[in-house]
Amino acid sequence: NAGVTQTPKFQVLKTGQSMTLQCAQDMNHNSMYWYRQDPGMGLRLIYYSASEGTTDKGEVPNGYNVSRLNKREFSLRLESAAPSQTSVYFCASTIIESNTEAFFGQGTRLTVV
Amino acid sequence: AQRVTQPEKLLSVFKGAPVELKCNYSYSGSPELFWYVQYSRQRLQLLLRHISRESIKGFTADLNKGETSFHLKKPFAQEEDSAMYYCALSSTSGSRLTFGEGTQLTVNP
Numbered sequence: 001n002a003g004v005t006q007t008p009k010f011q012v013l014k015t016g017q018s019m020t021l022q023c024a025q026d027m028n029h030n031s032m033y034w035y036r037q038d039p040g041m042g043l044r045l046i047y048y049s050a051s052e053g054t055t056d057k058g059e060v061p062n063g064y065n066v067s068r069l070n071k072r073e074f075s076l077r078l079e080s081a082a083p084s085q086t087s088v089y090f091c092a093s094t095i096i097e098s099n100t101e102a103f104f105g106q107g108t109r110l111t112v113v
Numbered sequence: 114a115q116r117v118t119q120p121e122k123l124l125s126v127f128k129g130a131p132v133e134l135k136c137n138y139s140y141s142g143s144p145e146l147f148w149y150v151q152y153s154r155q156r157l158q159l160l161l162r163h164i165s166r167e168s169i170k171g172f173t174a175d176l177n178k179g180e181t182s183f184h185l186k187k188p189f190a191q192e193e194d195s196a197m198y199y200c201a202l203s204s205t206s207g208s209r210l211t212f213g214e215g216t217q218l219t220v221n222p
Binding site: 033040043048090101102104106 | 117119122147149156157158159162199201209210211212213214215
């Protein structure tokens with residue numbers, strides 16, 4: 001049982017380049033999330049998808065887009081990367097959008113130069 | 114709006130000493146509180162939740178609604194407890210998890 005799988009694990013981008021972070025879960029969870037982790041700021045929610053077919057902005061959505069491709073997959077796209085987007089990105093999933101244990105991916109360390 | 118505050122970014126104790134990681138929250142409704150832990154090179158995982166009222170790896174946390182706190186405690190810290198700890202909150206009516214800033218705990222030998 002793989003749980004939540006993120007790809008890639010590491011990525012270096014030049015300013016202005018685009019890329020998509022992939023996330024897939026095999027636990028039949030309904031809700032999926034993208035967080036960024038920055039020192040001293042904890043985990044901040046970028047976007048989330050409460051269920052297949054819906055997406056909503058979190059705390060820090062600017063510069064990002066998401067796609068809930070199906071129940072398993074939730075991707076995060078950076079259209080034009082900026083150095084301020086250098087961070088560690090985590091995907092997570094929960095059975096439903098409340099009060100349940102969140103399962104996390106192993107993270108993607110992104111550096112924008 | 115819901116908010117979680119962890120006032121200590123870094124906490125260092127010696128093995129065998131008691132440890133307390135502080136967490137304060139603000140939320141107008143009835144919250145659900147969690148502690149998540151991230152060991153070095155591992156993914157974030159749930160440590161405990163207040164509704165379970167259980168002790169995990171010797172850690173306990175009590176929800177104090179009067180003080181709006183959910184501090185994590187362990188009477189005798191171990192070196193393997195060294196990790197990043199995050200307090201998190203969601204509402205019973207259904208809202209996504211909001212995390213605090215995190216506390217990096219180091220337990221020295």
